[in-house]
Amino acid sequence: MALRHAILATLLNEGAASGYDLAKSFDISIAKFWVATPQQLYRELDRLESEGCVEARVVTQEKRPNKRLFTLTEVGLATLAQYTTTTPKQTAIRDDLLVQLQAIDAGDGSTVVANVEERLRGSQEKLAGYQKLRDRILNGRNEPEFFGDAPHVGPYLTLLRGISFEEENIRWCEMTISVLRKRAAVTDSAPGE
Amino acid sequence: MALRHAILATLLNEGAASGYDLAKSFDISIAKFWVATPQQLYRELDRLESEGCVEARVVTQEKRPNKRLFTLTEVGLATLAQYTTTTPKQTAIRDDLLVQLQAIDAGDGSTVVANVEERLRGSQEKLAGYQKLRDRILNGRNEPEFFGDAPHVGPYLTLLRGISFEEENIRWCEMTISVLRKRAAVTDSAPGE
C-alpha cells in the first residue's frame, strides 16, 4: 500500500498535481523513490479521492484538455503522518539484467554485454538528471550550508540515494563489460570449457 | 515474466533444487538478483513443470517430509538461452523507507530515524553474508586470478552488485541518520519551521 503514500508525499512536496504531472515524476526513467504507470496513478487517485485523502479541482483549459488538479486534505495529511510510524518493508531486488547475467553461461554473452552497455547509458542519463536537480536544490550553497538552513531535507536525502545508486551502477557496468569482453576474447581464441 | 527465468537460472547454477531450497535463495534477506515468496515459487514451478521447462523427481525421505527436486530440461535451457537475448526492463525503484523520508515533514521524524537505523542494521547483516559468500567463491584467489581461471563469472558479478549496493546503503543510512539527528536537536532547542 505504499503507492498511495508515495502519491500523498509527492502532493505534500509539490503542492498540487494532476494525474499527468504525477505520471511524469513516477516514470521509471526519473523516479527517485517509487515508480508507477499512469494507469496505476489514475486508479489510485480515484480511490484516494473517494476516501477523502485528496481533493480534485477541475481546471478548465482552453488550448489544452481539462485537467484535475489534486491537493492533499487534512485526512490525507493524517494518513501520511500515520504512515511514517509504520515499519517499512525491505526493498525487493528484482532486476532482469542480473537474471540475465546469472544465466549467461546458458545464453548469448554478446547480447548480455550489449544489455549491460545499454544499462550503463541509462544510468549515465539518469545520473545527469539527478545532478542537475541537485544543483537546483542546493542553489549555490554547499551541502553543509544546505543542511544548516533548508526547511525540509527529505527529498534531498532521497535524491542523494538515487545519485549514489546510479554512480555505483555505472562503476559496476563498466567493470562487468570489461570482464565479459576479456572472457569473450579468450574463449574465441582458445575455446575451452 | 522474469521470475520463471530467475528460477531456471538458479537451477542452472545449483543443479537441482526443491521449492523449499529456492524459497531460501529467493528470500528478501539474502536474494542477490530476484526475490519471491514461497507461494510464488510453488506456483511458478507447477507452471514450469507443465510446460516442460523443468522436471520434478520426488525424493522420499524418512526423517523429513518428501520433497520434489527440480532440474532443468532441454526445453528449460533453451527458454533461458532465449531470455538472454531479450531487452531487460529498467529496474523499478520502490522503497518504503524513501517514501517515508519524502514525507518526513508531515510525519514523525524520530520513527523515521529509527527505521533508517533498522535499515542500516539489515544492510550490515546482508553485506556480511555477501562477503562470506565472496570469500567462499574466491577460495583464496584474488579477483584478477578468479576472473582469469573461473569457468563461470555470472553469479560472482551479480554478487559484486549486491555488495556495492549494500555498502552504499550503509553509507547513506549513516549520513541520513546524522543529518536527521542534528536537525532534531536544532528544532528541539529552537523551534522555528
Next chain:
DNA sequence: ATATTCATGTAACAAGTTACATGATTAG
C-alpha cells in the same frame, strides 16, 4: 516445553502491466 527447521500447499486479495481509445495542440 517451546521454537525452529523441513516441506508442501490452497485461497483470496492487492498491486502492477499491457493494450487500447480519444483528440486537440504545438514543435521540428
Next chain:
DNA sequence: CTAATCATGTAACTTGTTACATGAATAT
C-alpha cells in the same frame, strides 16, 4: 507532415502478497 505533448480513461491480464493449514523432527 509527422512526432511529441497534454490529459484522461476502460478492460483484461499477470504478478506479488497475505493468511491459513498440516505435521513430523530436531534444537534450545
